[in-house]
Amino acid sequence: AQSVAQPEDQVNVAEGNPLTVKCTYSVSGNPYLFWYVQYPNRGLQFLLKYITGDNLVKGSYGFEAEFNKSQTSFHLKKPSALVSDSALYFCAVSGDRDSNYQLIWGAGTKLIIKP
Amino acid sequence: SQTIHQWPATLVQPVGSPLSLECTVEGTSNPNLYWYRQAAGRGLQLLFYSIGIDQISSEVPQNLSASRPQDRQFILSSKKLLLSDSGFYLCAWSVWGKNEQFFGPGTRLTVL
Numbered sequence: 001a002q003s004v005a006q007p008e009d010q011v012n013v014a015e016g017n018p019l020t021v022k023c024t025y026s027v028s029g030n031p032y033l034f035w036y037v038q039y040p041n042r043g044l045q046f047l048l049k050y051i052t053g054d055n056l057v058k059g060s061y062g063f064e065a066e067f068n069k070s071q072t073s074f075h076l077k078k079p080s081a082l083v084s085d086s087a088l089y090f091c092a093v094s095g096d097r098d099s100n101y102q103l104i105w106g107a108g109t110k111l112i113i114k115p
Numbered sequence: 116s117q118t119i120h121q122w123p124a125t126l127v128q129p130v131g132s133p134l135s136l137e138c139t140v141e142g143t144s145n146p147n148l149y150w151y152r153q154a155a156g157r158g159l160q161l162l163f164y165s166i167g168i169d170q171i172s173s174e175v176p177q178n179l180s181a182s183r184p185q186d187r188q189f190i191l192s193s194k195k196l197l198l199s200d201s202g203f204y205l206c207a208w209s210v211w212g213k214n215e216q217f218f219g220p221g222t223r224l225t226v227l
Contacts, residue, residue, distance in 0.1 A: 032214045043205055043218035044159075090159070094214035103216055107158040 002027045004093045006106035013081045014114050021076040021109045023091030032094035033074040034103065035065055039087050047089075050074060061085070081113045117142035121206050121219035128226055134179075134193040136222050138206030141187065146208040148189040149216065150181055153203040165189060166211065201226045 003026045013019045025031055032051055036044040048059025055067045065076045076089060091106040118141045128134060140146050150162040163181035165171045171181050178197060182190045189206060203223055207216040 034215065036218075041203075041221070041223065043220045044207075044216075046215060046217070049215060088157075102161070102164065103214060105159045 002093055002104050004091050004104055004106045006089075006091055006109045008109050009107075010110040010112065012112045012114065015083055016080055019078050019081045019085070019111065019113070021089050021091075021111060023074045023076065023106060025072050025074060025091075025093045027093050031074075033065075033067065034092040034094070035059065035063070035074075035076050036090045036092065037061075037087050038090065038108075044090060047076070083113045083115050086111055086113045117208075117217065119206060119208055119217060119219040121204075121222050123222060124220065125223045126225070128196050128224065130198055130226055131195045134191070134196050134200070134224070136191040136204055136206075136224075138189040138191075138219055139187055140208045143187070143208070143210065145186060145211065147211055148183065149207040149209075150189065150191050151205040151207065153205060153221075154201075159205070162191070196226045198226050200224065 005024050007022055011021055034049045035047040037047050038044045047063050048057050048065055050057045050067045056064060058064045063076060063078050065074055067074050089109050089111055092103040094103055120139050122137055148165045151159045152162055153159055161174045162179060163171055163173055165183045168183050168186055171183060179191060179193050201224055203221050205221045206219040209216045
């Protein structure tokens with residue numbers, strides 16, 4: 001069965017420092033992986049996705065994620081954090097055709113950027 | 116371009132009262148539609164998904180129900196709300212065969 005884990009409930013980073021939000025997955029076959037961001041009292045916004053190709057995926061707001069097949073990870077990264085990056089971040093993996101391509105969600109990681 | 120709307124944005128209801136939340140999508144045809152609930156600003160719980168009119172799957176047994184009276188309209192209902200129904204309700208859509216989901220702005224429901 002497909003699953004995704006975000007091992008950190010919260011990540012604290014000082015403004016200007018690099019940030020990493022971790023995600024690991026378990027899926028049969030080739031994974032389709034996603035990152036979404038949620039600001040308070042808002043819907044989720046799509047950041048980036050990995051389908052195939054280059055292991056380093058670039059997305060919105062300067063974020064990128066690195067697909068690592070051997071470690072089954074898809075960590076979200078940004079070279080220099082902004083206070084405005086503070087939000088809730090969700091990793092997701094896509095199920096297969098039998099599950100109607102539904103997304104399986106991680107529990108979310110709260111990112112706090114301190115000035 | 117496609118847009119997704121949810122209303123109301125916020126709702127305060129007494130225990131035992133009925134509920135109706137509406138979601139509509141514009142700019143696409145035959146979307147997959149989803150209802151999620153998010154408690155305490157954390158994880159997403161998939162409640163219902165629909166791949167077409169009158170094709171709705173329930174993921175979690177509860178006192179909620181969903182209907183899809185039109186291709187791009189998805190409604191979440193309850194006959195009698197419970198305190199535990201409080202939360203942030205999110206509607207989303209996707210294209211069949213595509214994995215990426217697009218979310219509405221959400222409805223904050225408080226049951227007192």
